[in-house]
Amino acid sequence: MSKYIPGNQKHLTLENRIYIENELNKGTSFKDIARFLCKDPTTISKEVRAHRLSDWYHKGTFYNAKNFCIHRYHCKKTNACGKIVLCGIKCASCPTCNQTCRNFEKEHCVRLDRAPYVCNGCTKKINHCTLAHKYSYNARFADRKYREKLRDSRTGINMTKRELHKKDQIISPLIEQGQSPYHILTNHPELDMSVRTLYSYLDQGLFTARNIDLKRKVHFKPRRCHKTQITDRAVFSNRLYHDFCSLALTGYVQMDTVHSSRESKKTLLTMFFTKEKLFLAFLMNRCTKGAVRLVFDRLEKRMGTYEFTSVFEYILTDRGSEFGDPDALETGVNGIQRSSIYYCDPMQSGQKGGLEQAHTMLRMILPKGTSFEFLTQWDVNLIVNHINSTPRESLGGRTPYSVALEALGEEVLNAFQLRPIAPDEVNLTPKLIRFNH
Structure with a gap:
């Protein structure tokens, strides 16, 4: 130039x-x-x-x-x-x-x-x-x-037909002998390929060997991905995980969604208080930005703007498209900022590990594949009450409900529609909901 x-x-x-x-x-x-x-x-x-x-x-x-x-x-x-x-x-x-x-x-x-x-x-x-x-x-x-x-220029593979044929002469016979792609590439470094690339070429049908010739892959079911990620990168400005870590918080709220089976579009908006180990869930008819904001507005009206701001001051969530409008979630019904939302790094669900552990307890009652079509918010509240009435070792044997009662107060728990369950009545099996229906 x-x-x-x-x-x-x-x-x-x-x-x-x-x-x-x-x-x-x-x-x-x-x-x-x-x-x-x-x-x-x-x-x-x-x-x-x-x-x-x-x-x-x-x-x-x-x-x-x-x-x-x-x-x-x-x-x-x-x-x-x-x-x-x-x-x-x-x-x-x-x-x-x-x-x-x-x-x-x-x-x-x-x-x-x-x-x-x-x-x-x-x-x-x-x-x-x-x-x-x-x-x-x-x-x-x-x-x-x-x-x-x-x-x-970005389609196809970066390899000539001659090179592909030479690799095929080595790879396909060894796969027919029952060797795995990792085994083949370890013993033949001259192939100069990664394991992921080899699996991709096999899936595209570029070699004589096919997916059906692999010992284990034919048994795997295709992954189902419910979530779509946020596409507008401007949303993450000053809201990334390293920005959140710089706050050095001891207690905050983690947020995520749990999807129903493919027959139903209903979704659960879940929240987890890291200090009190309190778990919340709210039923939404659709997994959209508007549905999430509706839950926020409903909670603010129940609790009051001042109480909502103090309880949900900082929220950490993932990059699902339903959380793609943070300004609308952070702005209250009166135009006052009611919260600050931050996002985890991509593919790092462990950054909100407390909520993921709470989801395992939720899945004990609502296993994967369960349809939420016939669930009501009353059913969801019952599930949440049983989870919050389970003693936690991290709380010294106390339940999240009793710890939250001291930290947040009875009025806040009433706004969440929570109540304690007797220790011998706690049920963390699917029978909890089937019995009530």
Whole structure:
């Protein structure tokens, strides 16, 4: 890149290409275009030459639209091919003239051999241009071709057919002998592949061996992923896990969702108080941002804004799309900030391990695959009460309910609709809900 032009190290956008097309139509030089776009002139030159559009011009040529000879206007030759003895037709009007005439010289334009390499901005083109083969630069065509090339360059595998065949000759026979991909790659470092790559190639059917030839993979069920992640990266500004750790909190709230089986769209919004080990769950009809905010608003109205702010001052959650609008969750019904929300790192559920352990107790009562379609909030409250009435070793044998009663107060627990369960009546099996139905 030219040292006089500060580059932005970015790909050309559609807006940049439209600007290039407009300036070429005005006759602007590559140097001036590059200066405006903060690019090197060679970047503009390569862009125009790589994506110029060929145009077969069928009008304005002499006799034959496909005659490219520079002498076609003044040539009086006849029967240059020698195929027909009594041919009196001029060769300039014959389709085979350019292929058979020894004096053929292809017509060309200087604009196409050097900058700007296209007919954009040519005054001769507007009036009358006899050149049969023209080139033009179209911004939208160039951008589409560039995107297609960018996409195609990222598809397929980074390996030739010859290399793939050599690896297949080693891998497939060993898999048929019952060896695992890890076993094969450990004994054959010359393959220069990772285990994950080998599994991926087998799954794509690139080798003679298939997934069915693997000893264990055929028994694995495909993973079901319920959650979709937050796509707007601006949400995580000042809300990352290292920002949360810098607060050095002793007690806060962890938040997550538990999904039903595929037959039901109902979801449980779960919360866990790390200091009191108190577990909460709220039934939502849909796993959406609006449903989560509705639970927050309902709790704030029950507890009052001041009490809600003191109890839910800091919340740590994962990156599920249902938590993708933190500003709405942090802002109360009166426009006052009621909480501060932070996000765990990707694929790091252990950063809210207390809540994950509480989910294991929840799954004792609602095993995976259980439909929440016929659950009510009363059922969910009953489950939560039994979980919170279970003594914890980390609390010195006390229950989360009794610890929360001292720390948060009876009014807060009443707002959560919690009540204690007698020790001998605690039931952490699916019979707890089936019995009540």
